[in-house]
Amino acid sequence: MAKIGDVLDDGPALEIVGISAYDERIYRGVLASPGITVQELVLRTGESPGRVQSSLSRLRAKGMVSRLWGRSPRWTATNPGTAIRSLVRGVQSELDRVTDTADALETAFRTAGEDPEEGGRFEILAGPEEIARWYVRLQQEAKEEVLTFDRPPYVLDYRNPLEGGRLRDGVRYRAVYAPEAFQHAGALEELENQLKAGEEARVLPGLPFKMVVVDRRLAIMPLHQDAPLTRSVLIRGSTVVVALAELFDRLWAEAVPMFPEIHENTPAGPEDRLTPDRRLLALLSAGLKDDAIARQLGMSPRSLRRRLRDLLDDLDAETRFQAGAQAARRGLL
Template sequence: MEIVGISAFDERIYRSVLACPGITVQELVRRSGESSGRIQSSLSRLRVKGLVSRLWGRSPRWTATNPGTAIRALVRDMQSELDLLTDTADELEAAFRDVGTDPAGGDQIEVLAGPEEQARWYVRLQQEAKEEVLTFDRPPYVLDYHNPLQTDLLRNGVRYRTLYVPEAFDHPGALDEVGSLIRAGEEARILPWLPFKMALVDRSRAVMPLHMEPPLTRGVLIRGSTMVVALVELFERLWREALPVRPELWSHGVPEPQVEPDPGAGLSVEDRRLLALLAAGLKDDAIARQLGTSPRSLRRRLRHLLDELNAETRFQAGAQASRRGLV
């Protein structure tokens, strides 16, 4: 009951009164082992909260009021106080924005409270994008993974370049979703690791969480800053190191591409897709989910691929596949 301002000690006294209507202070002293003065103080606080009432007589006794009625009244009072606090927060935020904004359009870094506010800014920055959106895509995800704006923006000429980590494809259907985005125009690459999540728009504004351990309670919006320049440079460096994602290998339902005759040309589209997923660093369980098969069946297919490519390890299979242009 501490959430409504009742201490643990006062709650213990209240429960004693609730269990024994008409109990005296002396009886409470004997039951609790506490001093009479401390018991009296606790009963006074509970009385102010509306949780107990005093029965007058030769020997004053105490009884509990209806708990549901009393506690709901405390909750209503607390809600009123929270509403007032929220109004105050809105006023202070407005003052903060007025003071923190440089009218000349200079540097600005703004802390965003909570994942919902970060998501709102992510949507807003995309809506305002004119040329390009650069993204680091990695878990943890706290909101809907789907980005409904991207296809329309790609159609309107906004360039999307996204760097993924293998864990971004752990949830079912992720590969097909990314494959459809790539066919719509997204340029996608993959790395074994990314330092953080980020969305960077038109090389001028960025939104990102302040830390990567859930819950992602706070983020930051960066505008017109040398930090944005540094983030762009980091993105470009990692982009050059990343492995391109080929849509024909990362999603179902796409005809097999025409390739030059090759010792590996006998491999099916699904085999080539499996090689691409292995080269990207996805684990067996994640690959099995994306391909709709069991880990055991996946291991049998992998053994077949290793034999087909004359490779002893996954690394050798990836090297052979890359050399032959299969991934």
């Protein structure tokens, strides 16, 4: 069995994938001594039991260690190559998203100094009332489609009374939601109503900002993300709008679909034929909280937790992180 010192000499290297220097030290200790107990880690590291236990919990959530059950619970490291490469892929996905945002903002930077007649027009909307008024007006003027990045904070109530009528008029609505958009009471129920009316919706953790793009020629986006929203910019006929629409298309392809309830008289499309387990895995990977997932799947939180335990067993996984990795390998996502 290796000594802890044998794997502690290289120094911290995993902070870039979200593992602190302290947690890496604990991980290296577990890696050096498979089947080690918390008490043994405390003796070897000189740290408190509570701090060591907290570190192990964080490492377990990231798929770095596993708990071996027995008379005295023991810990073992998962395969470092597999675990760390999974974390790297997650970081790379975030970096790609930041790059997409940078491309859109660079376009805005280059266009801002152009002649208004050639490069489009920018108008500052000051105050919640003016922002709300233009949000309504853009929807009323839409002829083909409305594209939305939806995340808090909100100027208006999260409900959109115009959407149902505009959908009936043939305007296509597509929205990418941040998971935190469903933290408001009644928000998920309102989304279900919009889905039944024809909205197409997906969820993506880490949504970079709010915006609405209409017919790929008009857009509104806030100039800051802090509540309350007091200043936004209205963009007309500019390459910035084109860039924002292209960014929407990229993140739409990356996001996880949300599904309405299927009624007996509603023909099922390809997405509606997904099994409950695949929907559960998709919603978990989107970062939704348990209560939001339970409502989306039409079950109680207790039933969801029971089903999740069964699913983890079926996938031979101890954590949601591991379940997502196993599901991806098996082609379930």
